[in-house]
Amino acid sequence: MKVVLVTKIKNLGDIGEIVDVKSGFARNFLLPYHKALPATEKYIKDFEDKKEDYLKKAQDEFSLAEANALNLEKIKLSLKANAQESGALYGSVGINEIYDALQAEGADYVQRSSINLPDGPIKEVGEFTINVELHPEIVKSIAIEVLPA
Numbered sequence: 001m002k003v004v005l006v007t008k009i010k011n012l013g014d015i016g017e018i019v020d021v022k023s024g025f026a027r028n029f030l031l032p033y034h035k036a037l038p039a040t041e042k043y044i045k046d047f048e049d050k051k052e053d054y055l056k057k058a059q060d061e062f063s064l065a066e067a068n069a070l071n072l073e074k075i076k077l078s079l080k081a082n083a084q085e086s087g088a089l090y091g092s093v094g095i096n097e098i099y100d101a102l103q104a105e106g107a108d109y110v111q112r113s114s115i116n117l118p119d120g121p122i123k124e125v126g127e128f129t130i131n132v133e134l135h136p137e138i139v140k141s142i143a144i145e146v147l148p149a
Contacts, residue, residue: 001022002019002038003018003019004018004044005017005019006034006036009035009136010136026038062138068110071107071109072107073140075102076145079098080149081093081149087126087148089125089146093123096112110134115132116130116132116133118131125146127144127145128143128145
């Protein structure tokens with residue numbers, strides 16, 4: 001299915017590009033979340049008429065993400081978890097725990113889906129670095145310290 005992107009999407013394209021995607025991806029994600037329009041003559045004409053609005057909205061989102069990135073740099077999380085004497089955790093620290101800790105620190109602009117654990121859930125005591133994607137072009141790393149409870 002061909003669609004016209006109205007927002008920049010990582011690994012897919014930029015605003016205004018006509019891309020070919022699987023119909024399920026378009027129906028279930030791109031179209032309902034207003035990230036793309038079907039690539040018909042009517043929608044392409046509508047996009048061209050509103051292109052300036054889409055570009056301004058994208059610039060505003062980028063500026064907001066930059067400001068949030070500066071706030072995120074100041075955060076260092078310390079999480080407590082039940083651990084064995086060897087340092088291995090009983091369970092793990094995952095995205096949900098990190099998200100809750102970020103919300104408690106006042107980082108309510110971070111979405112749960114934007115947290116990326118490169119090595120999977122944390123299963124031992126120590127210091128770790130995770131990535132938070134605030135915008136397709138802005139990915140910030142934050143430090144997490146897991147302490148025994």
